[in-house]
Amino acid sequence: MKFSIRKFYYGDIPDEKSGGTDYRAKEDAATWPLWEVFIRSKQGLDHKHVGSLHAADAKMAIENARDVYTRRMEGVSIWVVESKYITATNPEEAGELYEPAVDKIYRHPMFYKLPDEVNHM
């Protein structure tokens, strides 16, 4: 007999199929696209990525972002952009992309040893 007991945690509940039903969910004709949300937490700071959400259009994305990400005055300005328009680098390219900067330590101020009198420069 094959028998194993597994350990589960909160937010990790056993996949116990006996509770399953024959209910079948109906597909929506079209689903709301995904948007990325950027928030300026206060005047003078950059917008920062805070998460994503689904919305039918940009206006709704802004409204939802307000409700989801700024319930406690976390922001003074919101940007939204549909996720599909974001182009990102791939972790595999990290080498060729960032390597060239690694050996150029002369780009950093501490590369230069100056006399004590002016070393705070």
Added chain:
Amino acid sequence: MAAAAQEKIFTTKIETEEKIEPKDWMPDAYRKTNLRQISQHAHSEIVGMLPEGNWITRAPSLKRKAILLAKVQDEAGHGLYLYSAAETLGMSRDEMINSLHEGKAKYSSIFNYPTLTWADMGAIGWLVDGAAILNQVMLCRTSYGPYARAMVRICKEESFHQRQGFEILWVLSNGNAEQKAMCQDAINRWWWPSLMMFGPTDSESTNSDQSMKWKIKRKSNDELRQQFVDMCVEQVKVLGMQLPDEKIKWNEKRKHYDFGEIDWNEFWNVVKGNGPCNKERLAARRKAHEEGQWVREAAMAFAAKRNTKKTAA
């Protein structure tokens, strides 16, 4: 890159406490485990709105109504942060929601218990959110980046949940005899299910625990449960109430409180779908989703119409 080399990079990241991000290579099982756990966690936040939603219209004052409304809205937000985190692993929101509605995905069993009196709002905030907080604080350091970030955001909001719950009980515990009895009754009913929230006891585990190795989890169920008991035993004294367990006793050797045996039959029964409210909760979720379908579709149609107008202009 060869799979072995990629696995090595992944393992090194885990070892050196570097987060794993969505586009990084990860073992299939790591992806699946995270996907299951994060989506279950999201479902728990969403279904978790139902027991409390039950009392919004009947809260005893405008102040309590506003507070409860804000708390329930927070839980909706928690669900959304978590669904977004789960989506980064490659499953669509619809797929997740459908599998919840079809009974294939699970949510925390605690939400399959009924909320019978106003005092239950207090007990849920204090005990249920309290238990959730211990888990979620641990999960702020989980190895998958989007999950960890969602947890940080959630933890910032949870403390209000627990405090408003304790305050409800505290007010009742200073009330008349009937209010005191109501307070004790709610604690009696929510105590054991709250302990079950931490999951089966560690000794039931026969396999080595991959979740710990991958640093998805960092503490065992029993460790967290003990932490929770030690905390609550002290807090319940402030209320002048009792925890419904005669075996609770300080253990000088362990420097922890001992406590009684959990009824695991009840736990598994509720997980299997036979808790007091399993059917009702799922039915409520399905109804909300079905009745919202025309709204979702209409919003898409409206957006499309506005878009064509814009391009025509």
